[in-house]
Amino acid sequence: MIVFVISRLLQAIPVLLAVGVVAFSMFTYVGDPVGAMLGQDYTEAQRDALVHKLGLDQPAWEQFLHYIWAALHGNFGYSYRVAEPVAHLFAVRLPATLELSFTASVLAVVVGIPLGVYAGIWRRSLLSRVFMVGSLIGVSLPTFLIGILLILVFSVELGWLPSFGRGHVVALGWWTTGFLTWSGLRSIILPAITLGLFQLTLIMRLVRAEMLEVLRTDYIKFARARGLRARSIHFGHALRNTLVPVITIIGLQLGGLIAYSVVTETVFQWPGMGLLFIQSVAAADIPVMAAYLLLVGVVFVVINLIVDLLYYAVDPRLRIGRGGRGR
Amino acid sequence: MSAPLLEVRGLTVEFPTRRGILRALDGVSFAIAPGEVLGVVGESGAGKSLTGAAIIGLLAPPGRIAGGSILLDGARIDHLPAEAMRRIRGRRIGAIFQDPLTTLNPLYTIGRQLIETIQTHLGLSGADARARAVHWLEEVGIPAAARRIDAYPHEFSGGQRQRVVIALALCAEPRLVIADEPTTALDVSIQAQIIALLKRLAREHTTAVMLITHDMGVIAETADRVAVMYAGRIAEIGPVADVVRAPAHPYTAGLMASIPALEHRVARLAQIEGAMPRLDAIPPGCAFNPRCPRAHDRCRAERPELMGAGATEAACWLHAPAHAESSPAHA
Numbered sequence: 001m002i003v004f005v006i007s008r009l010l011q012a013i014p015v016l017l018a019v020g021v022v023a024f025s026m027f028t029y030v031g032d033p034v035g036a037m038l039g040q041d042y043t044e045a046q047r048d049a050l051v052h053k054l055g056l057d058q059p060a061w062e063q064f065l066h067y068i069w070a071a072l073h074g075n076f077g078y079s080y081r082v083a084e085p086v087a088h089l090f091a092v093r094l095p096a097t098l099e100l101s102f103t104a105s106v107l108a109v110v111v112g113i114p115l116g117v118y119a120g121i122w123r124r125s126l127l128s129r130v131f132m133v134g135s136l137i138g139v140s141l142p143t144f145l146i147g148i149l150l151i152l153v154f155s156v157e158l159g160w161l162p163s164f165g166r167g168h169v170v171a172l173g174w175w176t177t178g179f180l181t182w183s184g185l186r187s188i189i190l191p192a193i194t195l196g197l198f199q200l201t202l203i204m205r206l207v208r209a210e211m212l213e214v215l216r217t218d219y220i221k222f223a224r225a226r227g228l229r230a231r232s233i234h235f236g237h238a239l240r241n242t243l244v245p246v247i248t249i250i251g252l253q254l255g256g257l258i259a260y261s262v263v264t265e266t267v268f269q270w271p272g273m274g275l276l277f278i279q280s281v282a283a284a285d286i287p288v289m290a291a292y293l294l295l296v297g298v299v300f301v302v303i304n305l306i307v308d309l310l311y312y313a314v315d316p317r318l319r320i321g322r323g324g325r326g327r
Numbered sequence: 328m329s330a331p332l333l334e335v336r337g338l339t340v341e342f343p344t345r346r347g348i349l350r351a352l353d354g355v356s357f358a359i360a361p362g363e364v365l366g367v368v369g370e371s372g373a374g375k376s377l378t379g380a381a382i383i384g385l386l387a388p389p390g391r392i393a394g395g396s397i398l399l400d401g402a403r404i405d406h407l408p409a410e411a412m413r414r415i416r417g418r419r420i421g422a423i424f425q426d427p428l429t430t431l432n433p434l435y436t437i438g439r440q441l442i443e444t445i446q447t448h449l450g451l452s453g454a455d456a457r458a459r460a461v462h463w464l465e466e467v468g469i470p471a472a473a474r475r476i477d478a479y480p481h482e483f484s485g486g487q488r489q490r491v492v493i494a495l496a497l498c499a500e501p502r503l504v505i506a507d508e509p510t511t512a513l514d515v516s517i518q519a520q521i522i523a524l525l526k527r528l529a530r531e532h533t534t535a536v537m538l539i540t541h542d543m544g545v546i547a548e549t550a551d552r553v554a555v556m557y558a559g560r561i562a563e564i565g566p567v568a569d570v571v572r573a574p575a576h577p578y579t580a581g582l583m584a585s586i587p588a589l590e591h592r593v594a595r596l597a598q599i600e601g602a603m604p605r606l607d608a609i610p611p612g613c614a615f616n617p618r619c620p621r622a623h624d625r626c627r628a629e630r631p632e633l634m635g636a637g638a639t640e641a642a643c644w645l646h647a648p649a650h651a652e653s654s655p656a657h658a
Contacts, residue, residue: 217429218424218425218426218429218430219429219430219431219432219433221385221424221430222422222424222430222431222492222495223432224385224416225383225385225416225417225421225422225424225496226416226417226421226422226444226447226495226496226499227413227414227415227416227417227418227444227447227448227499228413228417228443228444228447229413229447230413232443232447236443237432237435240434241432241433241434314434315433315434316433316434316436316479316481317433317479317481
């Protein structure tokens with residue numbers, strides 16, 4: 001088990017290095033930060049001095065090593081746009097995004113799996129058909145439209161929920177949380193639904209399809225033939241056999257939620273990573289964009305590792321002969 | 328014969344389709360006595376497995392029982408509410424399926440699957456259920472059962488898995504087991520062991536067995552009686568020795584003739600000409616008449632029911648009293 005974790009971590013190193021190369025190359029090929037920092041009027045000497053100060057006259061590989069070395073120490077340079085350390089910008093924004101992604105994925109899993117199980121077991125029932133048609137809407141409506149529609153209905157027309165921001169947040173050390181205040185909880189509802197709706201429908205449709213598949217298998221027929229209770233057959237035997245593909249998709253989607261909450265955060269002016277990213281793109285703020293890329297890389301590597309560990313927990317067949325402590 | 332354990336009367340199973348209703352079983356009647364082994368043979372699609380599925384109430388939708396009745400210990404069990412039928416499955420009628428590689432849930436230990444089955448039906452405590460599970464694993468010949476009970480299905484060979492499946496089917500001590508091709512997916516060398524095991528357990532626990540197979544050899548050495556099915560009907564039923572030695576139905580005779588005999592070297596294996604009709608194209612009269620070497624006018628017009636034919640019963644006009652008197656040339 002430990003051997004497996006370590007080997008997976010070692011495998012992650014080349015992946016992250018590759019992401020680092022792409023992130024680093026943005027400095028060279030996207031925009032001209034020196035020109036942007038110097039402004040309209042500058043002499044050649046001023047320019048050379050700045051280039052030297054920033055280390056841009058060194059060979060590319062040396063600059064790359066410097067970049068990676070600094071990144072490993074949590075130093076991603078300064079934002080061109082707001083002249084603050086990127087690490088500090090991230091530390092402020094990350095909790096907002098993580099809380100939003102977490103809430104959205106919990107919503108997607110907690111609602112999506114039961115609906116999928118129901119639609120898989122009673123696939124001819126009226127309610128299942130309603131779910132399936134409804135899920136088509138969730139899959140096909142673009143996120144920004146869902147967000148705007150929710151704002152229109154619940155904020156503008158009904159006035160029940162706030163339309164933007166995180167509400168009041170409470171600082172716990174460097175982490176700020178909106179979970180502890182009433183306005184914070186109210187604020188997260190609409191963005192979380194907006195962000196999670198697509199994943200919810202995806203998980204529901206996937207679970208339904210997998211359930212239909214599993215319910216046809218011989219071991220489910222045999223479980224029925226042994227007179228086991230329906231609840232045990234559906235949740236104990238069938239659902240667990242659908243979990244390996246479902247976990248894969250949930251993991252990838254969760255990474256996507258964290259990485260690509262750009263649209264939702266923009267619509268709701270949610271002060272998170274996505275909003276920071278889109279503002280940075282507009283200002284060609286390369287250090288922020290590069291660091292964001294690295295962060296997304298790390299997020300996916302970590303999630304993939306967790307997904308692999310969950311496979312182990314779910315499917316005993318994978319525990320044999322791969323360094324695990326299977327029986 | 329004592330009072331039958333299972334009695335099937337005129338069982339008819341239909342599948343509604345877009346092109347009309349397909350009748351997959353048409354008036355199937357037979358009985359199984361306590362402790363008796365009834366073999367059911369026939370080609371693929373003859374309705375053998377469907378008969379088994381109908382008895383345990385697990386017809387795949389949209390299939391449905393359209394007529395007839397099924398009696399267990401004299402009480403009807405067709406059209407029971409789902410929950411009542413669930414209590415019968417596993418407890419009073421067990422089932423064994425064809426492929427042991429796919430009939431066990433791969434994610435749970437065999438012990439968990441056994442204990443769950445035992446507790447569902449017998450309401451034993453965890454420790455008692457586990458002891459019973461170990462006992463049944465020993466019964467079916469799993470070595471080191473107390474240790475192996477915590478192993479997963481993939482840690483067993485195919486033959487051992489079928490032993491586990493048999494333990495699962497019998498662990499709540501049903502008085503009838505429906506074994507649907509229990510050896511078809513196994514190596515030939517293992518088949519004999521599994522059949523011997525099934526035979527021994529059935530005898531020791533006086534469990535009746537409905538043994539569905541297309542292997543006449545298995546039937547001949549295991550069954551007390553045999554039912555031959557053709558196109559959703561029973562063509563012939565009787566004591567196995569009589570059916571094998573003196574088949575009364577031309578289809579049974581053809582089946583027997585197509586078993587290759589080891590002592591003679593033949594240039595070409597014997598076979599019955601033609602193929603079994605599709606369900607939507609069953610000919611009027613006797614379903615076998617287009618392939619039957621002894622068909623006559625009545626076979627094409629009128630459907631034969633099972634009638635006495637020596638030691639067995641056959642659904643064949645050759646054995647109608649009138650026919651036997653009027654045209655002995657055919658016999």
